[in-house]
Amino acid sequence: MTPPGPPETVGGGCDNGQVTTVGEDLEQARVDGLLGVLRDAEAELRRAYSRMLGVVGELEEENAGAAAGFGTTARLLAGVLNLSRGEAKARVEHSTNSHAPVIIDLVTECHDGSGEY
Numbered sequence: 001m002t003p004p005g006p007p008e009t010v011g012g013g014c015d016n017g018q019v020t021t022v023g024e025d026l027e028q029a030r031v032d033g034l035l036g037v038l039r040d041a042e043a044e045l046r047r048a049y050s051r052m053l054g055v056v057g058e059l060e061e062e063n064a065g066a067a068a069g070f071g072t073t074a075r076l077l078a079g080v081l082n083l084s085r086g087e088a089k090a091r092v093e094h095s096t097n098s099h100a101p102v103i104i105d106l107v108t109e110c111h112d113g114s115g116e117y
Helices: 022-061 073-081 085-096 102-110
Strands: none
Touching: 022 073, 022 085, 073 085
């Protein structure tokens, strides 16, 4: 009978023919968990960004910047959200871009729960 290996290898896994230690298995599980949280956070961020672009698009359609005394929607965003002029203009441009609704579609269609995009 062969004696068990060092304590750090007892209970480890075998992946692709490589023996791993319990510590390595736990570390990999933690990394996998963090990657899952990261993917979920990215999906939430994209949904929120898409929602924000929808609101900006409505503000642009309503000419809300002029009505509020800012002149343009970009200036309104810069003033209300404390954004740079460039960022504010980019958001208005994205909101009026016909591809903006695709952002949320990419999240929902590409993430099938397998962790692969």
